[in-house]
Amino acid sequence: MITRIPGCHCSSMRDDPPTRFQRFSSDENLREITVENVQLTEYVNDEIIEFQQQDFHDLQRNLLEKKDQFEDDQFSEELFELSKEKILKRPKDIINNPVLFIKNKKYFLPRQGRLNDCWFIVALINLQYYPNLFQFIVQPNEQSFDNNYAGIFHFRFWQAGTWVDVVIDDRLPTENGKLVYASSGYENEFWPALIEKAYAKLLYRSYEKLSEGNFRISMQDLSGGIGEEYLTESSSEKLFEIIQDAKIRPTLIACGTSFKVTPEMSEFGLMQRHQYAITDVKLVKKKNVDDESKLIRIRNPHGKKIKVSHFGKIPDSFEKEIIKSKLKIEVDGEIWILYEDFIKLFEFVEICNLTPNRIINNIYAKKEGKKLSLSAIEGKWMGGINSREASVDVISKIYPKYSIVLTKPDYEDEKCNILIGLSIERRQDLEEVKKTQIYFKIIYKSIDGDEIIDAQKSFDSDDTEFDPVGGFGQAAKRLYLKLGTYYIIPYTTDTFKGATFYLQILSEHKNILKVHDRDIDINQIMSKLHTLTPADDNENLDDQLFLNMASKVDGKIDFKSLYFILRNDKFSFNKNCYILHELVDEVFLELETILETKKFVSKKKLSIARIAKVTLTVEEAFERYEEAGSPGSMSVLFLTQVLERNGYLKNEEVIETVHEEMGMELIHVNDIILIVVALKSRFGLPCEEFNANLCQDFIAMVRGYDDFQGNYLNFNEPTIHDLRIDTKQFEKITQFITESKKQFDNYATESYFSVQFKQLKNTLDAIDYKLRYSMIANIFQKYGNELDIFYDQFIQSVVDTTLILGTKKKTE
Template identity: 30%
Template sequence: MPDEVDLEAPSEKRELREHDERHCRCYKSKGSLPPLSPVDDIEKPSLQKSTYYSRVTNKYSTQRIVKEGQKPIKKGFRTLRDECLKASKLYEDPEFPPNDFSISFQGVTRRHYEWKRPHEFSNDPHMFIEGATRFDIQQGELGDCWLLAAVSNLTQNPRLFHVVVPRDQGFTHMYAGIFHFKFWQYGRWEEVVIDDMLPTYHNQLVFMHSKTDNEFWCALLEKAYAKLYGGYEALRGGNINESMVDLTGGVVEMVDLRNPPSNLFNVMKKAYRRAALMGCAIEPDHPQMQSESILSNGLIVRHAYSITRVTEVDIASAAPKLQGKAELVRLHNPWGNETEWTGAWSDKSPEWATISLEEKKRLGLTFDDDGEFWMSIQDFADNFTTLEICDVTPEVFEYDNDSDSDSSSDEDEEGCQRKQQNVKMRWQRLMFEGAWVSHHTAGGCRNFIQTFASNPQYTVKLEDPDEDDDDDLCTMVVSLMQKNVRQLKRYGADYQPIGYTIYKLPPEMEPGVKLDTEFFKYNASYAKVPFFLNCREVTTRFRFPAGYYVIVPSTFEPEMTGEFLLRVFTEAKRLKSSAL
């Protein structure tokens, strides 16, 4: 039995800040352990920012479900557009009115904003000017770099981009002041319809906008996303993994760059070739450092960057010892200005003199003050602390050394669309929707052994999918997401520390039977999340022998209520499951 340790408790309610500190860990030790059980399996919490627990009551959940059932069926974009065209009027969104309450939760703004349609302050407005690129995006007054970084990546995958931004809209043909976008929300794609009235100040857009004055896809996309979550202020501060999932429906795994895998470059290169979205951030050594402080090397702490390319270049130096290949990563700062990395391989650095003109042409190399810059993989790993990779299936997260990954050519020249590989789909997905209900299913983590068994339980059967492999193990990716928290931000809601614990059923136990307190007292967990994190989604990859496993999702403390979505990705050819 391990030595007794102190449990940790959440910090007190924090003041609202301009930007949420999504990447800091400041969970302070406080309190003492409950009595030890025969199996002592203490969970570790780790908050990503100063926070407080929000208790979303069962009454709220019940009312929300009832109201959802009472809502009339919404009219779709085309029906509403046709009605406006027939009536010769421009659409006005009754659900997201052009007032200060759509900007600020309290209806108080720093200045007086005027809501205007694009044609009222711009000559010849267009949805796109020569398509959508990452260089279009300009961050405004809102602290939503976590969204902009993901959108920047999305522009490099036109097929997926036009799922989020449908092509059937614009300012010329059948224009009626109405636009629509699609976002993935908790297992399904949801259409968000808006009008094109945008907040301006002195005839200038104040939030996300395009570098080109008469291009409006950026501003309209941000408005639709703000409507989805209840207002522009709801987008202030966040983690790039949230927006990447909302834009793709994929699953995100985080790489801790303070302890990176030995084949980090291959992992990133493989992810890039599969058109996965990648983002990164820096957590400073001193938690007191202010968010978005600019370091001496040009990088910004607690700021979301998108990774826009991963490649190798041939070094053609006259000195034989300097010849070889350089592994490079290209990053984009959503501010879109001169705030860029200033070290090796930065704009106009001497390292670029060691590669040929052909290589420079292949890279489409430019040295503009556009927020985009290059770094060596070593400098990237040394300076950034987290890397997050989002793919629609988990194939990209296999940290294996592909024999052909180093030798294959970088086939995607600048401006050429990357395409996902046509690999045989061997992943299956299960989704479970559940809730932690006070005095019923909100049992807290395993530290609270007397209530832990009341949590929801999900049984999954894993079968080794490959007869030819040598390890006889099955890969399973488990992702737990808490629902509807950002939508409730205006009411003081915040993310709770969540996680899950996994148990392997003994052969003598019948699968599908709910495990009780006695089982958990005398059986250690088979696997669990490294920490209970106060973020929207927690994802971990496991390698297990074939058999039955029970996944127990929970909050860190008991009686913390809320709804969740549990997704399980498995290689198994056949996957049987049950929910308890």
């Protein structure tokens, strides 16, 4: 379900006196907000399992009709590590008269519990300055413990460009009747505890995994903003002014201490590896001194009362009346600290810049009050690369590129203030976001005006290359750029497939972020079949196979006959099918893991026919080599014969590996099947994988071109079954297979006979399928393995692409 949010008309800013950016009303031209029910997943046995999407209103309505209370099976009791002391209770069973949110209170009092999730609680503290944002996320006017109560609540979070709605039940972990994790300083208020549970469900379906995280990630998840990080050691000269500026702009802001405990931290009672909210910043005159001192107020998310709330030299440096009037402590856990001490005690400051939309309203530049605009785009990565490979030449060939053209300066110094942010969408099969390294590279192209370089040309030594910007789960950088054209290349050094990223630019310039890619020449791709000619050396052999299967009535064949021809040992393409593969060192490392765990992660899904063939081959070997007196087992020495029968060269190292791992002279039939199936999932054997569906698509492809002069038709299922081809069309198919396999082999690895995702674009280019990066990424996502693609997967993707583009051309 998708919900559209209209413009907000109440104040979206702080409770402080109005500032310039607060005075502007909602702009109907601002970006519309949509909310989707979150799609949670689970990664099981190398597959992503999607949970059923939960709709709050549907669930609540059904519960009220049944007079029941919600128990969330997607975040069940088994995931809570409960004990006799630690049990789940609903707020109504914890205290009388619980409320979600206490209105008309000046301060938010979320408090950190036993989890090390200060990075999340600090973000909640920042929400008090933005009522519209809080109302949008928590929805206190729409859900409560009174009206329509059914033990169900929901909260909203931003995920890589999309706001998602997360549903939870209100059962919370308790001990001795007290909340174990987040709570509120107001005893009967429960929004901090419930939103923490929703966030735990969204990220990991686990409370414990919330321990230790990144404030920039939680801030972005609660706002959609763009985070910046400043290291105090390298930014100390300008950092106070940066913080001061951030406190008068729409931002969320926090600071963090180091991993190491220093004497100064112990003196001030600060915690190591802990994050604090920055709640105020001031310039105040000292006693008998005209110069102003810089001070920062921080707030500990534990929310406990502190004996010494004005640290260091503050009590001796300022008059008591000044401290009382200007350095106020408003809530428990707040501390005033001199800036000179701050830069010694804190390692970093993180600022999340809110972006303009119908929740936040307009955002304005510091100078001249100009409106800021957000340019954003979603993209997909095929996979990750080793950090040593991350040169511009490499990443520009295997990752998407985006351009920005700056033609008008923001300031008198002829420069533009540009804030770039990159974030990754969470998925359960990926590394935790807080551990996932992502980057972007910026290149300035030395060209005149707003000219854009050809998307197929490389960057050269005359171009200015910026240092890469990176981070865990999120990367951002504020730049002051001269006029010209810039190229942004997002990439990752973590090896996962099909990750979605979101690239944002906040600046005074509208819609400046563009995809930088080549156009697709559909006519060139469509004409490929027309220009194919059969190879002379294979013509007679393959033609004879065709004639043997052709109907005597019309001299044509259907997809079933094509299937049998393509799988025939005499078919010209299959002449290399039975060349034995040499096992490489990498395989033995995998075999060790398989034998230790008795599990393997398949690099490709094997057909039932292939698995059955492996099983049959192994069983035939056992009939010959089975050890007397040990049913179902044979000597390890005969393992190489079994592997040879399955297409792999004899290798004594296999025996050594198996013998070392299993510690015995005999091996069971099930273990051999496991080994062979694992190997089959690593290697491509094209003659075994021309399945019936692919044969149907081959016929649809050539018939579509010939019948409609290159304008393809969407054949429905009954029509595809009835399609037939003549000998010329058959020759086109065979040559299409032969040429594409030749180019595929040029880029395939010798170890596994597969093409790495880094070479997929080059392989497609070689067969004249010059596609855009987004299409190549989708092909790899749908047809590829974790890091590579086998020929049978590749040819299926090419045929499907031909049919799709042909259909598109017909409709134009």
